[in-house]
Every structure is written in C-alpha cells, then in structure tokens.
Amino acid sequence: xxxxxxxxxxxxxxxxxxxxxFSVFIFFNGHHEPGGGFIGGLMTSSAVVLLLLAYDLETVxxxxxxxxxxxxxxxxLTAVATGMGxxxxxxxxxxxxxxxxxxPVLGELELATxxxxxxxxxxxxxxxxxxxxxxxxxxx
Numbered sequence: 001x002x003x004x005x006x007x008x009x010x011x012x013x014x015x016x017x018x019x020x021x022f023s024v025f026i027f028f029n030g031h032h033e034p035g036g037g038f039i040g041g042l043m044t045s046s047a048v049v050l051l052l053l054a055y056d057l058e059t060v061x062x063x064x065x066x067x068x069x070x071x072x073x074x075x076x077l078t079a080v081a082t083g084m085g086x087x088x089x090x091x092x093x094x095x096x097x098x099x100x101x102x103x104p105v106l107g108e109l110e111l112a113t114x115x116x117x118x119x120x121x122x123x124x125x126x127x128x129x130x131x132x133x134x135x136x137x138x139x140x
Contacts, residue, residue: 005054012054019047030118037118041125048126049133057137068130075123082116 023043030036051060086095098112 009054012050016047016050019043019050023047027118027122028115031112031114037121038125040118041122042129044122045126045129045133048130052133052137057134068127068134070127071123072127072131075120075125075127077120078123079117079120082113082120085113 020043023040026035026043027037027040030040048060048064051063083094086093089095094117096113096117098110098114100108100110102108
C-alpha cells in the first residue's frame, strides 16, 4: 500500500515533461550526433518508471493502456522491414538514403530512412524495458 506522496507526484508531473521532451530531442538528433532510438527509448522508459514510482501500477496502466509486448513486436517488425526495404531497390541490407524536404512551419529538414529504423529500435527498447519493469513490479 502506497502513501499519498503529493510532493513526489507533483515533481513527477513536471520532470516527466522535461525528460520526455529531451528524449524526443535525443531521438531525432541520433543520426548526426550521439543518441538515437536506443538512448531515446531508455529515456522514455525512465520517464514511465518515474510515473510508476510516483503512482501505483494500476493508475499508470489506466493512463498508458498499452501491452508493451505488442509495442516490442511492432518495433521489431518496423526495424526489420526498413532493413529489408533496401532489397526492393537492389541495395544491400540496411542501406539508407536521405533527402531534404520543406515543411510549412519547420522549413527545410533532412529526412533519412535511418530514422525509420530508429523508430523500430525506439519501440523495441521501450517495449522490452517496460515489460521487464512491470513484470517485476506486479504482485501475484
């Protein structure tokens, strides 16, 4: 039974936003500098673990009603599909390409196929980490 810890819950609500925004920054910055899907996924998982520490497991499951095993499978499928997509163009496995696109508010941005692979890695890391944490934390 958890006590009602208002200070921890209030701090979590603030810090959670900061950690999630930084994990998104690290994720998108990954193919030019250190970061990417793995580190971004670990930071996102740590934000959810912070939620689990501040609130109980049932509250977090109501807020995030995902089966993280399915998130893992979707990420793995995405990563493998982007790697095999290069076969359609007669290129070796995991070959990548990029181009520059102009967006209305953001301006010109570089988009690479490595970003799709990183999305798969991101989902796999989140799914596996949170499946392990929730399995350890459940009372059975």
